[in-house]
Amino acid sequence: MHARARAMTGAELRDWGLTEVAYLRPLPYEGASLVAIYAADGTPVAIAEDEASAVDAILEQDMVPTFLH
Template identity: 45%
Template sequence: MNVKTHDGSANFVPGTVIDIHHITVAQLAALGMEEIAFVKPVMTETGPAFAIHAADGTPMALASDATLAAAAIIQNDMVPSLVH
């Protein structure tokens, strides 16, 4: 399994089991910082929107709807994941 961190270094140890119910920010970042982006419904000053975050939680963008958020993520060669 090829897992890289945001700086390109690999830190996955074969045979390591990660409990997704108790995952740390560092472990989440190692699982796809450059490949996965999360979409989260948020409330802004102008109303509902969808925030796009990197795997480590870093905010990247806002979109007016979930479809547009997913399209932006896909256009940047990443995989969208909805957080609710």
């Protein structure tokens, strides 16, 4: 896998995982604790009420949830 990544063009590397991985990140909002969902390229995709709902939404799209810190 690492050899593949080294051989990728910038555009290929940027798009790598776009349809496979989604990232979760806590999103404080007006005293509530929401969860933001981002595409692999950092594009905001959705906001969920809690982590379980966010993970369910990602899994429904046949994607892998990953956490950002």
